[in-house]
Amino acid sequence: MKDSRLSLVGEGLACRRGGRTVFSDLGFAVGAGELMAVTGPNGAGKSTLLRLIAGLLAPIAGRLDYQGPAGGDDLAGALHYVGHQDAVKSGFSVRQDLAFWTGYWNGRGDIDAALDAVGLGGLGAIPTAALSAGQRRRLALARTIAVRRPVWLLDEPTAALDAAGEAMLGTLLDDHLERGGMAIAATHQTLPSKPAKTLALSVGAA
Amino acid sequence: MWKLANPTVFLGYTGRALPVLWASALVLLVLSAWMAFFVAPQDYQQGNTVRIMFIHVPAAWLAMGCYALMAVSALGTLVWRHPLADVSIKAAAPIGAVFTAVALMTGALWGKPMWGTWWVWDARLTSVLVLFLMYLGLIALQNAFEDPGRAARIVAVLVLVGFVNIPIIKFSVDWWNTLHQPASVVRFDGPTIHPTILWPLLTSAVAFTVLFICLHLTAMRAEILRRRIRTMTVLTAQRAESGASFRPEAAE
Amino acid sequence: MTPFFTLVRRDVALAFSAGSGALLGVMFFLIVIVALPLGIGPDLNLLARLGPAFLWIGVLLSTLLALDRLFQADHDDGALDLLTLSGLPLELLVLAKCLAHWLTAVVPLIVAAPLMGLFLNVSPTALGATILTVLVGSPALTMIGAIGAALTVTVRRGSLLLAILIVPLTLPVLIFGIGAVNGAVVDGLPFRTPLLLLLAASLASVAIAPFAAAAALRAARG
Numbered sequence: 001m002k003d004s005r006l007s008l009v010g011e012g013l014a015c016r017r018g019g020r021t022v023f024s025d026l027g028f029a030v031g032a033g034e035l036m037a038v039t040g041p042n043g044a045g046k047s048t049l050l051r052l053i054a055g056l057l058a059p060i061a062g063r064l065d066y067q068g069p070a071g072g073d074d075l076a077g078a079l080h081y082v083g084h085q086d087a088v089k090s091g092f093s094v095r096q097d098l099a100f101w102t103g104y105w106n107g108r109g110d111i112d113a114a115l116d117a118v119g120l121g122g123l124g125a126i127p128t129a130a131l132s133a134g135q136r137r138r139l140a141l142a143r144t145i146a147v148r149r150p151v152w153l154l155d156e157p158t159a160a161l162d163a164a165g166e167a168m169l170g171t172l173l174d175d176h177l178e179r180g181g182m183a184i185a186a187t188h189q190t191l192p193s194k195p196a197k198t199l200a201l202s203v204g205a206a
Numbered sequence: 207m208w209k210l211a212n213p214t215v216f217l218g219y220t221g222r223a224l225p226v227l228w229a230s231a232l233v234l235l236v237l238s239a240w241m242a243f244f245v246a247p248q249d250y251q252q253g254n255t256v257r258i259m260f261i262h263v264p265a266a267w268l269a270m271g272c273y274a275l276m277a278v279s280a281l282g283t284l285v286w287r288h289p290l291a292d293v294s295i296k297a298a299a300p301i302g303a304v305f306t307a308v309a310l311m312t313g314a315l316w317g318k319p320m321w322g323t324w325w326v327w328d329a330r331l332t333s334v335l336v337l338f339l340m341y342l343g344l345i346a347l348q349n350a351f352e353d354p355g356r357a358a359r360i361v362a363v364l365v366l367v368g369f370v371n372i373p374i375i376k377f378s379v380d381w382w383n384t385l386h387q388p389a390s391v392v393r394f395d396g397p398t399i400h401p402t403i404l405w406p407l408l409t410s411a412v413a414f415t416v417l418f419i420c421l422h423l424t425a426m427r428a429e430i431l432r433r434r435i436r437t438m439t440v441l442t443a444q445r446a447e448s449g450a451s452f453r454p455e456a457a458e
Numbered sequence: 459m460t461p462f463f464t465l466v467r468r469d470v471a472l473a474f475s476a477g478s479g480a481l482l483g484v485m486f487f488l489i490v491i492v493a494l495p496l497g498i499g500p501d502l503n504l505l506a507r508l509g510p511a512f513l514w515i516g517v518l519l520s521t522l523l524a525l526d527r528l529f530q531a532d533h534d535d536g537a538l539d540l541l542t543l544s545g546l547p548l549e550l551l552v553l554a555k556c557l558a559h560w561l562t563a564v565v566p567l568i569v570a571a572p573l574m575g576l577f578l579n580v581s582p583t584a585l586g587a588t589i590l591t592v593l594v595g596s597p598a599l600t601m602i603g604a605i606g607a608a609l610t611v612t613v614r615r616g617s618l619l620l621a622i623l624i625v626p627l628t629l630p631v632l633i634f635g636i637g638a639v640n641g642a643v644v645d646g647l648p649f650r651t652p653l654l655l656l657l658a659a660s661l662a663s664v665a666i667a668p669f670a671a672a673a674a675l676r677a678a679r680g
Contacts, residue, residue: 051539054539054543055543056539056542056543056679057679076543076545077545079543081539081540081543083536083539083540084536085535085536086535086536087532087535087536087537087539087540088535089472089535089537090352091472091475092471092472092475096471100464100468101540103464104461104464104465104468104541104544105461105543105544106461106544119446120446122442122446123442123443123446126439126442126443127439129352130439130440130442130443131443132443132444132447134447135443135446135447314576323502323579324576325576325577325579326500326502327495327496327500327502327505328500332492332496332500335492336492339485339488339489339492342485342488343485346479346482346485349479350479379496382496382499382500383500
């Protein structure tokens with residue numbers, strides 16, 4: 001994976017929400033096989049930054065440069081965003097939920113393998129309503145395995161996960177980085193995988 | 207009653223009784239169909255149409271009887287906390303709704319040649335239609351809860367509220383109807399019912415009642431099993447969570 | 459399968475999954491239709507004359523009933539963000555969700571309409587015309603409703619607000635729909651003109667509403 005050209009560089013990014021400048025002149029660079037932790041207190045703009053990279057919010061200044069593993073600059077088609085909400089529908093079984101999102105994002109991954117990888121193997125037929133908060137989180141993370149995209153954006157990925165769940169997340173992240181992917185994770189806690197970089201945000205940073 | 211409180215005992219008893227009940231329901235239904243077609247005479251005014259009565263009247267009786275059963279079951283849930291009472295309500299509601307619908311539809315089929323229209327806002331028809339709406343509401347409320355245990359007492363309250371309300375609805379609809387004096391309402395009330403009609407009607411009523419009991423017990427069994435599956439599902443998810451040996455290969 | 463149809467299929471499946479109350483709209487429709495004669499009286503001739511209008515109003519109200527959750531359910535659990543990240547434009551996402559809503563909430567009303575017609579003693583001609591006009595006009599109800607649903611997506615208890623916003627906007631649909639039914643029943647009144655206007659309203663709303671709703675959803679994203 002040394003020849004991977006995957007990189008994501010942000011320069012001079014600024015974002016306003018609700019009349020308040022959340023951050024400005026923010027820069028970062030992440031490459032293949034790198035995990036960047038985004039840290040900082042509540043309100044520092046961790047989630048905002050992830051949503052901005054995901055294209056859910058528009059910056060008021062600055063630019064994002066993305067280069068895919070084999071060239072190309074389609075960031076939207078290369079990223080996988082795991083928000084702080086799990087978007088797990090009650091009314092579906094675990095398998096139906098994962099199969100929908102995988103199909104919706106044109107994922108090619110194996111559903112059962114993805115469920116096994118997050119420790120939900122054998123629960124495919126269970127209605128999602130029966131899952132605990134930690135299991136719903138695992139199901140949300142299973143989508144990253146089934147869809148397989150090079151850029152992972154994870155918003156508080158360890159929230160609701162127990163120790164075993166964090167270890168599982170660590171394995172997922174290490175495996176993803178090993179394959180030459182990159183990940184940006186906003187977190188309050190220590191990530192189960194060692195970040196190559198840390199972007200520390202503070203409230204009102206200019 | 208209390209010996210049957212244990213669902214497993216209930217499943218055992220009904221498992222043995224149901225084949226006999228279903229067989230007798232079948233025999234009685236065939237018998238009542240034969241009586242309806244070959245014993246009961248044609249009506250001098252209504253012709254063969256009158257035979258719809260042998261479905262319509264028992265269905266209407268059972269539509270109301272079913273609600274009474276649900277009201278007793280609701281008391282069983284709220285007062286005596288009988289573990290099967292709630293299962294009984296859950297199982298009875300769709301059956302009651304179907305019998306009510308059958309009563310309404312056969313009424314419409316009967317009414318078409320009599321009144322020249324499928325539906326009139328006759329007091330009795332309107333009351334039965336409101337009963338049907340209440341059944342639908344109960345089913346909708348049951349389905350709105352994911353946990354049947356939580357739904358039980360809430361549904362029981364609605365059943366009892368409905369039970370108190372039904373006479374009031376009936377009274378108000380009667381009052382509404384007399385207020386408006388509809389143009390033509392034909393009622394089936396001859397001076398006395400002739401035995402050649404009465405006996406087929408009673409046979410049919412008994413046949414429908416046995417059929418109802420069969421359907422209700424079968425549906426209760428299905429509901430008990432459905433709840434067991436649900437419990438097992440939740441347990442499976444919990445065991446997977448705690449990491450205990452839920453996977454066969456992990457247990458080895 | 460394209461994301462568009464995957465989404466339509468998912469919304470249809472969710473609408474009919476256990477506990478979602480897929481047929482509550484039809485039940486509401488039935489209750490409205492039953493309540494009206496109780497207010498007006500059992501005079502079948504009067505009911506027959508008013509029937510098509512009752513059916514139309516019943517469809518309008520029942521359609522609104524399910525609309526408030528059109529985007530809100532997905533907004534509340536974070537699914538809306540994920541849905542927009544597939545490369546499917548937000549406008550098409552709106553259209554897909556509207557199609558699913560129309561299939562699961564409006565088509566059952568149209569299927570139930572003949573039964574409601576029986577209760578109101580509506581003549582076969584008037585009933586046929588009513589069903590045809592509802593079929594032609596209801597896409598406009600769903601699409602205009604979707605704008606309201608998008609506007610109120612972040613509003614708690616938005617359903618009442620939604621109705622207040624949307625009913626005035628759908629009045630032309632109601633007017634053309636009932637106009638066409640009258641044209642079919644009463645000699646000398648036009649049938650084709652209001653029906654074509656109704657069709658135009660539906661087509662225009664299918665073309666325009668996704669952009670309005672998508673703009674509202676973007677604004678709600680903040």
